[in-house]
Amino acid sequence: MKLQSRLVLLVLIDMLLVWVSIYTSYLFRFDGYISPNYIEQCIRYAAISMIFCSASLMYFKLYNRIWEYASIGEMISIFKAVTIGCTASYLFMFFFFSPRIPFSVFIRVLETMIIVIGVSRFAWRVLRDKYYKKKLDQRKALIVGAGDCGILIAKELKFNSQSNLYPMAFIDDDVAKKNHQVVGLPVLGGRDQIIEVVAKHDIDEIIIAIPSVSRKDISEIIGICKLTKAKLKIIPKINDLIQGKVTINAIRDVVVEDLLGRDPINVDLEGIANYVEDKVVLITGAGGSIGSELCRQIAPFRPSKLLLLGHGENSIYDIEREMSRLFPGLLLETIIADVQDKERIQDVFTCYRPKVVFHAAAHKHVPLMERNPAEAIKNNVFGTKNVAECADLYQAERFVLISTDKAVNPTSIMGATKRIAEMLIQSLDRTSNTRFVAVRFGNVLGSRGSVIPHFKEQIEAGGPVTVTHPEMIRYFMTIPEAVQLVIQAGAFAQGGEVFILDMGSPVKIADLASDLIRLSGFEPGVDIEITYSGIRPGEKLYEELLLSEEDISSTRHDRIFIGRPITISRSQLDLEMKRLEKVIGEEHSAIREVIGHLVSGYSHVS
Template identity: 35%
Template sequence: MRAWRDHLSAALPRLAVVVHDLAMVWCCWTGLHWLRYGFAANPPPVDWWSTQIAIVLVAQGLVFWQAGLYRGLWRFASVPDLWNIVKASVIGLLAIVLGLFIYNRLGQVPRAVLLAYPFALVGLLGTPRLLYRAWKDSSSERYGRSPVRTLILGADEAGDALVRDLRRSGAYQPVGFLDDAAKLRGSKLHGVPVLGAIDDVVEIAKETSAKLLVIAMPAVEAAEMQRVVAACERTGLPFRTVPRLEDVLVGRSLPGELKEVAIEDLLGRKPVLPDWKAIRGWLGGRSVMVTGAGGSIGSELCRQCARHGAQRVALVEIDELALMTMEAELRRDFPSLECIAVLGDCGDPAVIRHALELAQPDALFHAAAYKQVPLLEAQLREAVRNNVLATETVASACRNAGVGTFVLISTDKAVDPANVLGASKRLAEMVCQAMAVQRSTHFVTVRFGNVLDSAGSVVPLFREQIRAGGPVTVTDAEVTRYFMTIPEACQLILQAAAIGSHDAIYTLDMGEPVPIRLLAEQMIRLAGKQPGRDIAIVYTGLRPGEKLHETLFHADERYRQTAHPKILQAEARSVVSEQVLGTLRGMREACARYDQAALGDALQLAVPEFLPADEPQEQHVATIVRFPARDSRRI
């Protein structure tokens, strides 16, 4: 019964418009006849109703309906509506002529009436619409309101809540919904009509004079989001989206907040939802330490630890500005948190020993590392010193101090490494395995793929190139990578630490790899431009150390499910502790001499699966866009 009433309330306004328009057609037809004969000496009687008038009303009414005259709202009548009326009037005249010709060969129909009919009808239909809009606009101005006319894509629970939030803000005026569910067509939510399907957004945005589009579809699949975004882009209007529920729950977004569509919304993989109960149970009341605390991963780890119950967070960072910024943020956002900041190189035994004495952590997250693949190919000494030897220094200090859990942040590039970064991180994993022989400390390794928007990654590079007008540089048309967001990567790290098996290597089931070419195209579109037309994409060839495709799993590491369905645990390959630690002693001596040849031989011997990638392909462009160097010490 309620649904029937809602349908009736939605249909009545349109029925009133139909009656008005047909009444204007009757007035136009009979009025023109009266004017034609009104000044004659012996005018014939004017028929106020006849079969002829019935044919005119039916023919013109059908044309009105087919022309979509009743999809628009009078409140937002504009030039497109008037043009629609002009077309409907002209086509309607042709339909009337055809109908009357069949009926009576156009007998007793003055030619002057036919010529004047479309002009008169346009005036009779357009004038009331424009007057109504002018009256509504003046009413809004009189009360000091100038809200942004907003069209909402999605008429389910999210759209319902969004209408209430927009109206409470007073800055937005919802003018209609678009939804692909046919059963919702013509219905209303909070008095706002469902005007059509999402693919109709271009026409309906013009008809409603919308100035903003909001996508209220937070749980939609990435492929569907791509379709919706493409439809929004065709309008040329700005568009926003509502945040996902998990973003609201963890505090990354506010309820009702409108945000820009992010690249992670379009990449085709659902975010991994962590077991927050397990994480909070493990983290609550603990003291934790993060090395590389000012980097992309390190800083988000600090935030999530503070947000989910850590009592004390210690920050170790070599960059003074990054350390100062992160400390200030934690003190501002978490006043009850005990925050300890230590400036220094975590590879310095005195620094890490001092930090451990101050913080007395229950867990340490080792996020400090160099990570830029092409750069490290020519910087072997620093890669080994920071990624391998510093890991050994921190891990050894944690074991000596009795820290409960040591978590190494590793990478998918450590699987069958083809570059110095991957080989150095694989050796760092082996160091942790060697340290795990003495079981006073749990050593946990977490591997994941590329992190969207991390410092020095491809996303900020593409964004800068797009802002500069292009071109966007992609190494190869076929290159693919696994991607995850910064918060997702940190949730994986915390989840793995909470699972907490001794001497474990965890990796994420990351779904399908993403072509970098597709990533570039999506980012260009999100910037409101078209790939190849507004922004060029050029292919520069693989850089030193790069592979076309990354590998998540090693053939000799048997994987099994964990308590979390998307986190897999690898059975670590056995290592000889004495051999690994002996290799490190030789590497320290080679570092002291800056003997890169000896370091290369030692790294190849320690990581026999390390097969350096082929020489980079010939450059396809003469000019390479360069940007200011970033501090790549932190992940």
């Protein structure tokens, strides 16, 4: 009923505007005096125009628009509707009535109607724009990017009553926009002006609204924004703009991953599908950070069956539920098993005969493994040996070991055991039909045991944030991009290679801690302190990705390299493995001594 009343009111207003337009046009044409003949014509013309113009406005759905959001599109629709309505009315009068309407009257009626109907529609938009000013409780926002995305965000912030932000200005590198206004907001300069603008206008939050630019540019802009006290937010990706999802709900906080400055990875989908599609794929450690992401990214390549093997029932249950929801048509088998249990692993291979194996199960925590070296050896060395030997025995096509940069010149038990695992599969590869390869990369952001969750907990608790050493650096990668490259490396496998992922530039852990504090809205050293606890057992200041004897070569992918396989004597390796097995229950010093014989470059750091 309310909508019907609104429609009737709008039609009556338009009819009045049509009458006013026609009457004033006759007055102007006849210098203020309309003769009786033309008075009758004016009334008839107005009545017919009211019918034709109202019908035309309805046809163009101008009574179904929300005019507080009116734009150029609505103006064009008004022009079309009024032009058609006026022309139809004039032609009707031309053919059926006399005397003929002066053509000058028709032109003036058309002009007047476009103006008055347009003004009547846009008046509410103008009043709305004047009404929506910054409220006292709203925080000031600076939008980086005065393009389509930035404009959408500015409108959302200005006119959404639920928003606690109000846009004050734009920053844009396009010099043609500088000192101009976009949707009523000034463009105050390029990225080099961000610090000055934030200080001058007392900006509370910066919103980066340029989802189409490269991640390197985003990283550089974030680097500048970090020098201010404003909180950072970002529009995540161009797809959100394309799909119409850019609202204030799409704005998220800037996270550490945004600082890496790497563009999305391009993968060879056909190459991956060739070795995964219609194959039984086994993922060990499937409940872990890397293992679960392997499950998510392999599933779209349509394996005939995906085997999720893990030791922890809760994590396997969680990934099973997630995979069943995301990929309802995929055949899944969840297997609770310990890779140290050789008989159990043999049962799995006997039953399912996997053709592709991703071995992600491992103990990875460096200080913990220093205190429990026997467990690291049992899981990382003999667990890998069990799975790899079964892959060989049951004729798997590919075996991909997830390794680590800590395996290079290791100073920790964890790193040394992963290096032994690499040596094991390289040794097996020389006599097996299975293609055994390892993929070596550094830390992954957000994985279990990584510094990021630990720092976040400390920040939430009010600090201090503890860093082991001010000069400690690490290579970092996001979990999804690391896993994408692991799967891609599997497509390149010929056997025996150690694939090394390009991790970009190393990051200082102290800088990472400072960034996290700033991204959380605090000032390092003022709101939250950073303290240094000293290097822990097994840690070193920096990690390496390549052994000195490994010559590196490129692959078809610009982010994946190959370390030349190192010749390992199988008999010598078997002998050292037997010695290692014997000392598992002995003192830590005895274990480290055997590892020292087996792994060149190993040096214990206490």
